[in-house]
Amino acid sequence: MPDTTRPAGARHSSSILVTGAAGNLGREVVNRLHAHGARVRSLVRHQTAARTGVESVVGDLTDPTAVRAALVGIDAVFLIWPLLDSAPAHDLVAELAAAAPRVVYLSSTAIDDDAARQSDPIVQVHAEMEALLHDAGLRPTVLRSDTLASNARGWTQQLRVGDVVSGPDVARTAVVDERDVADAAVAVLLTHHDRPDHEPHVLTGPEVLGRDEQVALLGAALRRRLRFQVLPADQARSRMLADGRPEHLVEALIAASVRRPRTDRITDHVERLTGRPAGTFAQWAVDHAAEFGR
Structure with missing residues (x-):
């Protein structure tokens, strides 16, 4: 999938810190920012191979000293x-408030804004993080992402030894390609906003899928039953x-x-x-079929 063109209003001299830069989504964000000519600094927990044009800082988001230096x-x-x-994030948010950068936060489409308590611990943490950032006056741009297609990489080990993927029956969701989420994040990061986005951007794929349908689509890409x-x-x-x-x-x-x-929500x-x-x-599966062996 090709990268998008340079966003209108992109600030070529922007210096951007990417957290989670070694993960499936973080890597895609770093790659795109670098391609757009931004000055990129990645925050990683362990030293990674050096990349031309990308500064790598080893540190932990729960360490205020490391965060302060990275900012x-x-x-x-x-x-x-x-x-x-979310409790360890209070120090992080304090450092962000002191440095006052623009913040683009990756959240979850599963958040219910009308609920006093969210459905499960994962969504609850996202809701608490959004509140912390807003309460600190950071006015974040929030990207609420649906299930990332890259989560299917968790099936790799099972598929190397057999043709069955087993796991809990989770709710159907509009699975979104992490490359699309990365493109959306970069479009926001490189575009100057005089005013913050008051409403979250809700990022979904084009169709709602269950685990059985995802596995079947992956099988079609692998030519396996x-x-x-x-x-x-x-x-x-x-x-x-x-x-x-x-x-x-x-x-x-x-x-x-x-x-x-x-949910059947698609945006x-x-x-x-x-x-x-x-x-x-289906296209994600074709593009990544080689990762699943056999």
């Missing part, structure tokens, strides 16, 4: 909060723990699979920000 000379921040607890096997919550929990996932993350994922409501916000429609999961 020096920065105009904008792409923020991904990696923890299932794949199927999805639903596991009861207890079995899904045991499998994820046996795979080495942290217990608190497993419990959050199980809660999300049980309590997150189904055109990707197209509004990037100038082109969101891509399909």
Whole structure:
């Protein structure tokens, strides 16, 4: 999928800090910013291979000293909060408020703005992070993303040994290509706003899919007969723990699979920000088929 053209009003001299830069989405954001000629600084927890034109800073978002150093000379921040607890983010938000960059925060489409409490711990943290940023006066631009297509990489190990993907039965969702989310984020980061966006941008793919449909589409791309096997919550929990996932993350994922409501919401916000429609999961599967072996 090609990158979008340079956004209108792009500030070529922008200095942008990307958090979560080593992750599936963060890497895509860094690549696009660099291609657009922005000065990019990535914040990573572990040293990565050096890239020409991209400054890499090793640090943790929960370490105020590291955050303060990473923010020096920065105009904008792409923020991904990696923890299932918003309490450690208070120091981060204080550092952001002191440095006063533009903040683009990656959140979740599952947030219910009318609910006193969100459906599960993952969505609850996103809601709390949005509130923290707003309360600090940062006036963030919020990108609420649906399920990222890149989450399917979590099936890689199962598909290397068989044709069955098993896991909890989660709510159907408008799966969105992480490359589209990255393009949307870059469009916002590189465009000067005299006024902040008061409403979140809700980023979805073009169709609502269940896990079984995603697996079938991936199978078509791989030319294999794949199927999805639903596991009861207890079995899904045991499998994820046996795979080495942290217990608190497993419990959050199980809660999300049980309590997150189904939705058929599809928006055109990707197209509004990037100038082109969101891509399909089927195309994502074709583009990434080689990653799944066999």
